[in-house]
Amino acid sequence: MKRILQIYKTDWINIFKVPIALFLIVGLMALPSLYAWFNLKASWDPYGDTSGIAIAVTNEDEGTHIQKGDIDKRINVGNEIVDSLKKNKKLGWVFVSKEEAERGVNHGDYYASLLIPKDFSAKIATILEENPQKPEIDYSVNEKINAIAPKITTTGASGVVAQVSENFVKTASEAIFTIFNEVGIKLEQELPTIRNIENRIFELEKRLPDIEQAGNKALAFEKKLPEIRKQSEKVIELEKKLPEIKKAANHILILEEKLPKLKEVGDEILVIQQKLPEIQKAADRIVEIDQNFYKVESTLNKAIEDAKKAAGIISSAQQALPKLEQIAKDGSDFANGLNEFLQKNDGAFESLAPIIKQNLLLLQQTADAVTQITETLKQANIDPKPTLEALSFLQDRLSTGVKVIDRTTNLLTKLNKYIPNHPLDHTITRLHAVKTNFEKQISTIQAIKNTIERGEQPAKTIVDNLNALSKDASDALGGILSRYDSEIVPNINKALDQLKRSAQNASDVLQTAQNQLPDIKAILNDAAFGIDFGQQELIRLQGNLPEIRAHVHEVAQSIQEKMGRLTEGINAAASFVQNDLPKLEPKIHQAANFVRQDLPRAEQEVHKVSNLIQTKLPEVEAAVHKVANLVRQDLPALEDSVRNAADKIREFEKTKNLGDIIELLKNDIRKESDFLAHPVLLKENKKFPIPNYGSAMSPFYTTLCLWVGAILLVSLLRLDVEDPKGIYKSNDIYFGRLLTFLTIGVFQALIVTIGDMVVLGAYVADKLWFVAFGVFTSIVFMTIVYTFVSVFGNMGKALAIIMLVLQLSGSGGTFPIQVTPPFFQAIHPFLPFTYAIGLMREAVGGMLYDIVIKDIVFLLLFLGAALLLGVVLKEPLSKSTQRVTEKAKESKIIH
Template identity: 60%
Template structure:
């Protein structure tokens, strides 16, 4: 035995001789407690801090009217929640709440629909509808939060229901109370009615005689009613007759307009062949669309050739400038360069026209967009895409107009009469319109990006500006071939002629060469602009072809119907309208002259029938029906009522009933709203969640402490074979581990009590239980590692994982899957946690003894395994450890 204590003594001597070892041992004593303390502090009172859990509340309730009283239950709920700090209520719009829920800004949302109050008022309907509060929760954020937020939502519905019952019952009892007061006030009248009832009972035979006379009069009513109904029916038709008469007068007033419309229809009929020709032209375009595609491709090829010619001319420019500088060689070189430039300029004339056509197409496209926005025939998303494309086209168009103006200006400066001045001014006006269009398009893009319709004034302004730009370009294009192109050619030829005047005009040539060079640059940019736009047009051509084809199909479908309708309208105007016009005038004269007098006579007679005959008829029918149907029952009812009144007066006291109806309204309504009160009695009260969790986390930290020890400290002893047996080693080193475990238990339990201020009903048993549990856990973990080495460490970790889930430390074991319920009785944690719970909440001694006995059983099993298996498996375990060390990774 002394060898066991010698191992124990040597361990502590070595520890105190090595400061770093002493520091490590003290750290191992404290570290497990930190695991428990941090977890306990983090979960100390989670249900007391639920006011920080954000829940979005959206109220769309529109309120309702109940018996001339406005009610808004949604607003009342919001006002109540603003005073409630149980959860972090945040009041936002439905859209913001939905987005916040998806992005994790809110754990849940409460949505009060717009018909919430209206549904509550259906209580008085034949089929009442229960109001709904829509509760949405994001369960992926946290596992516990949905349960807390669900409780908050349930509380809202419970409060609303309770207040609703209380309000309704109070209203009903108030009515009862009013009835009681009214009965008391009317008691003399009730007594008087009793006497009248008895008097009526005496005169029943006289009433029967009068009823027989009423039956005879009723037989004559059908004929009177028949004649009267005819006049009534005619009077009911007077508004329609009057309305029709007004329409006749309006029709008479519109006859000149109808004639004009008829003439327009006849004119349209004469234009039908032209319209059909236009439709045929569209059809022909659709049929020959491949020719258009070829034409665009040809234009692209020609533009590409022009680009090459311009590039060749630009490539010659440096040589020309060099030759000009050399003096004598300038004339020949200049002539050669200018001859090349003539071909370049000749190719530029159609390109400039082509670019002007593309600019007009851009203006027309803007016009088309504005028409679509006016008609609401395009959605904001498509309009935005189209406007963004136009933004780029307008910007490029402005740049191209600038280049064209510069080129025309240079040519115009070399001509005596400045014939291109007017064209340059119109291009400047066109540029201004394009800049206005660009500004307006960008303004329109702002609401389109928000999915809204742009301002109608902006659309009209853009439409007007695009039309003006298109008209300006039309004017330029109409004059291009006849005026502009010849002037361009003439101006360029004059510029070339000046340069060709040999060496004597060298200085003049030097001055003009920069202009020619700039014109070439402008021509190159114009060619590039035209090529890019033609290339884009070629890409868009399939869509254009599709739209043209759809248009042709619509024309082919609708055109026959249009032609048929126009022909039918024209035939009506020729044949039937002349006959109809005199009849309309005759009817209008009757409406103006005779109809008012007829209306007055009909209304007078009808009013007499309505006011007098129905009264007589109703009275006769009532009396007759009473005689036929109700008089026998009335006689019987009067007699029964008289008998019941006599019986009631003999058996009941009306004064007592009145007093019952006048009881306290508030007390009775409160009783109906809350008929049952829940009286809570806590057998073992624990004030907070952290204290209730201290048994689990304290127990868990003790097992973790044992795992830390076996991970960092050795379980074997040096010089074991020469001096110590396996059993000496087992018990000697165990005492060292148990001593450290003792301090771990003391630190964690005392820290729970004095650092965290955890509630513990029995403090000393709490500390002693922690020490005892630490001893048991240490025996199990130490034995596993001492016998099985690194395999034992793995087994200790597996046991930890199983015990966390299967011990019932956090959730009741009854709610866990069957596997964990099955292993629960065989886990040390089960009895350790239960023992600690007894000391925290208040001890029941038989339960304490039960848990201690089972822990002693685990302690005995641990020592028994150590005694039985330590020696037989010692060499085996050592061999496995040596093999593991060869990996130079496992110690």
């Protein structure tokens, strides 16, 4: 604890010693607050002054003249709307022509436009007609200008519609109740007529049984319609099948045309039947390979063991070279030392020829593997993922092959100097050509990979080019291998013998022997590289052996299982060719003649019958259904209505007085119309009132600025401590410097929370708790961000920024979390912002202590997790973090 406090004390002494450092620290304390204040001020009351939002209004309403009964009036609702908007200052209404409105909205001069069409008043007047039409106001909005303005303009446009609707309801209801008033007066005059209608209803009630009997007959006929429809649908279904029938008929004609070729195929089947014994022998050979596969494994294991031995021999020779070079430098006994070296390491030189041959064989296998994958690339639908993996693997093998060719040609070039007439020139030239070929294959494969990654099919030309390159490389390597044992090996041995003889005879000429040492060293290095390549390829092949063995075994089992069925199938096909095909041929000709001569006439008849069913039958069905539906649906309702009407009249006459109804229709017109225009009033009850939008957003921006402040500190201040004596442990440095960061973080929280209330005048219900919660949140955030960077270095800064980005959308600070995508809803409970913003909101709007306790507990969990992470991982990862930091500094762009 003493060392931690010493680091903390030293930090502040150093800060106060350097004025510019003190100025920077004070700036870091205040800078996050500016971020919060500017954003809060900008969003303080975004809807307080919308009069500058220009909305174009065009009135083309021509008005209308209403003549209905006693109504004779000229109206123009469009002019009334314009007059009302001129008095409305909530939005910037601009009254322009239709063309100007369209131009202005397109170019952003107006956020939206309202067009009152010519027939607006005329459609409103249709309320008095049998089929009323709803009038429309054309609303256009330019949503690309601003994200919020369209919402405001839409609200303004809806307000216009609501105002027109309210006025219309009030006016219409006044007219309706006026008519009711008049109806009440006229009812008194029409009482005799009403009594006459009552008598007719009672008469109709008596005749209902006769009507019901007629309806039952219509229903009985309707029940037979499905059977009629079922029979007719068979004809229609037959017509639908005609294309398939014609298609099948065409296949019969094609079959007739292909009969000669079928006979040829039959002859081939008979030939295959004769060769079944040879096919059986080949199958048995594969089974034999499967049974003796262990010999392949044994041979490969021996090859790997031989390669290891060769590598050991060459490694021993390489280890002995420095001693020989030292002897050469000393000058004395050099010739004896050289001879002794050559004698002891003679095995290393003898392994050169087998190593080169082994590597040439592996290079040829690489070329053949590229040839095989080109067959896959020619398929119509290739699977991108495994194909890309195979191409990348072959690219790596080709790149390694280029290096192997370089080392091999260097080795052969050095050996070639020691042979008269340089007989290895042709081999070296061919290897250079193979290297160029491999490089072209690498670039071609990369182009194919790029095409597949774009989701496209590789072009046939580029695949064919890769196929040709791989085959050329394989042929070239095969040519070298074909004369390797007979020509190249003797020349390699001759060169090695000459090199050894020159070295053994070098006792008289010391400088000549010293000049040969680089050749010996280069030959051994090239041989070591070749063995290493061969070992890797053999080990890779050994790793693939189980899979190869499984494939061979699978093929062998498949052959054993299916060979019998194959033989049976071929024998059955041969029997069909010999016995059934000659009988089938006349029947095919007979069917083909029917298709050519009789099928067209039958098709015409089917079309005629189907057309009659489809055109006339629906009309008959519709008429029957209409009558039946009337019986099923309307007749019962009609009967019920008639009976109910009769019952109601009888009941009404017993309990009600028509005079009372007439008096009801004479009620106050204005009061009733006002009730219809405003039937329900909204009584608002605000639980936790916040007077403005800026105060409501202060929890989010205050919390956000505290996280940003923590990121600023870890980006600008050092997290390591100078310790020339090495007295501080990792945890001492972690907690000592953490106290310094927390002190600055506390001041950041004090400045922003007090500034929210004093500088901006933000509303806060519990001011002291608002400041306290801000300080607590800053401590939690600073500990989290500090621990990330202290433990993980620059990667920790990236983690802090990633968490900031996720928390902006996933914390519910601006929009409700329920309207965000599922991903952010899923991570919402695991983000510190979620609980920090909730805690600050409780202080702003009014606290519920159970919510406060929950948020504090979760923030304490985040704080504890961060401290645990720092204590557990700081020391184990300190060296790794330091190395990563030093490597990053080497870029001269990352500090």
